[in-house]
Each structure stands twice: as structure tokens, then as C-alpha cells.
Amino acid sequence: MKSLAELQAIKEKMQNKVALRDGSGEMRVVVGMATCGIAAGARPVLSAFVEEIANEGLAGKVTVSQTGCIGICQYEPVVEIMEAGKDKVTYVQMTPEKAKRVVEEHIKGGKVVAEFTLANKA
Amino acid sequence: MKELSLNILDISKNSVKAGATLTQILLDETEEKLTLKIIDDGCGMKKEMVESVTDPFTTTRTTRPVGMGIPLLKLAAEMTDGSFTIESRHFEEYPENHGTEVTAIFNKNHIDFTPLGDVTASVTTLIQGSPNADFLFKHTLPNGEVSVDTRELREQLGDVPLDTFEVILWIEEYLKEQYEALNN
Numbered sequence: 001m002k003s004l005a006e007l008q009a010i011k012e013k014m015q016n017k018v019a020l021r022d023g024s025g026e027m028r029v030v031v032g033m034a035t036c037g038i039a040a041g042a043r044p045v046l047s048a049f050v051e052e053i054a055n056e057g058l059a060g061k062v063t064v065s066q067t068g069c070i071g072i073c074q075y076e077p078v079v080e081i082m083e084a085g086k087d088k089v090t091y092v093q094m095t096p097e098k099a100k101r102v103v104e105e106h107i108k109g110g111k112v113v114a115e116f117t118l119a120n121k122a
Numbered sequence: 123m124k125e126l127s128l129n130i131l132d133i134s135k136n137s138v139k140a141g142a143t144l145t146q147i148l149l150d151e152t153e154e155k156l157t158l159k160i161i162d163d164g165c166g167m168k169k170e171m172v173e174s175v176t177d178p179f180t181t182t183r184t185t186r187p188v189g190m191g192i193p194l195l196k197l198a199a200e201m202t203d204g205s206f207t208i209e210s211r212h213f214e215e216y217p218e219n220h221g222t223e224v225t226a227i228f229n230k231n232h233i234d235f236t237p238l239g240d241v242t243a244s245v246t247t248l249i250q251g252s253p254n255a256d257f258l259f260k261h262t263l264p265n266g267e268v269s270v271d272t273r274e275l276r277e278q279l280g281d282v283p284l285d286t287f288e289v290i291l292w293i294e295e296y297l298k299e300q301y302e303a304l305n306n
Contacts, residue, residue: 002292002295002296002299004274004275004278005278006292007275007278007279007289007292008278010279010282010286010288010289010292011278011279011280013288014282014286014288015281015282033131033135033247033251034132035132035189035190035191035194036190038123038128038131038132039123039128039132039190039194043128043131043240043243043244043247044243046247046250047243047246047247050250050287050290050291051291053287054287054288054291059286059287059288064250064285065251065285066247066250066251
């Protein structure tokens, strides 16, 4: 069974990492998590991003956060990816499977998955 | 919503938005009934707002004039011949003990009962999305209890934020193990 004391180990590990993280290229993954997003399946999409990014060792480079209604409820789950100096990319009608591909091809590989973007739907 | 746990995630976000420092999510389950209570110490609502929150055309969102969160939870409870109540104390009137309390009671054996679903995922997602707020989650079942209190996690973690990937994955496993222990 897990015990709260295990968090101490995570704490120590993180404190060593903080110095390394400074100056790394920031990338932000933002998942729409209002009622519309949640009803359309945003929760497993968010979990998939968190898991994949952690598994791929990208935790120092990428942050995952949640936002409210983006206003295009019919396209939920909506995920936006922001990176300094680059245009924002909006992925629509996301699923955990699509999230895995975005982590692999876009976040890791630097290539936007055009077929999942809003631009491709409009 | 396909799972009640999604309603729980959705409604608890209102508490965070209301500036709650602590949001308690309490599930009490017997063979027949499921009682959900969400209690926060946020800013509270004025009487007029409390009266209109079950109306889908009342919302705090700025992108669309429709808010389905509360109406959907109320409907889910009432469909099972259960009940839904919301009580609130606005900070202007109650500067010391403001906040909101939502109670939904479900008849589990009713044909229209929506399954609870993945509560672990909802609680984890809630913490991930609001790492600066505190949550107490407690699920009381006939054979035991599952719980997590972010204030206790914070004591161990010090400055390390709750939305650190490893911490979030740890919380998920922590809850999963507690549920598995009850099932065995």
C-alpha cells in the first residue's frame, strides 16, 4: 500500500530537478474542462496527456493545465498547445488515442498533427 | 453526463471558481442510497442567485449564456426519485462562515440511476486543475472508506506543487489502491 511518506521521496527528487528546469523551452497544453468539455470526454483526454508526458520524460519541458469553456462546445474536447514564438495550435474532438499521437508527433517530434486541428474542420 | 463522477468534477470546479480554500467532496453509500455532498468555503451566493442556479440560463461563464452544470446534476438525482438541494451563505452577509453546500441524493436501485464511474479520475483531475486549492475527498461505503486530503499531502510535499506529474500519478495510484483493497 502507498503511504504518505513516499511523497517525501518525490519532494527530494523534485528539489534536485528545479535547478535543471530553468531556461528550458516552455510548452503549454491547455485542456477545456467546462461542463461542455467534461460531458464530451475531456477527463480521459487530460489523463492521457498527463500520463504520456510523464512517461516520455517530458515533464520538465511541458505543463498541462485546465481552462473553462473556450466557446466552441460542439468541437469539445478541445486542447490548445502554446509554445513561445509559435502560433497556438487548437486540437478538436480529442480522444485519449489522439492525445497520445499529439504527444508523440507534436510535443516530442515538433510536427503539428494537422488532421486533428480546428483548421482542418472549419 | 455518462458518469456521476463527471458531474462531481464539474460541480466541484464551481467551488474553486468561488475562491474556496477547502472543498469537501463527501460520498456516502449504502445498499440503497448514494448521498453526495459538496461543501466549500468559497464566496457563497446571494439568495437570488441560489434560486436561479438550477435554471440552465443562469451561468458564470462569459463565452455563452448557458450553464448546464447544476441543472444536469439536479436532473440526475431527480430521475432516480432522489433529491437535490443547494444552500449558500454569501460573504457579505456571512463574513466568517461563507460558502456553499450542494446535496444530491440518489436511489441506486432506480433504473435511471447513472453509475458513479471513475471517481478516482475525477478527484485526480480536480486536484491537477487547481493545485493551489485544498480538497478533502471521502467516500464511505458499507465495507469501508476511501479518502484523500490534499492538506496532508502538502505537509509532506512542502513547496512541491500538487500538479507535479509524479504527484498527480501518485494520488491516482493512492486512491486506486484504496478502492482495490475494499473490493478484495
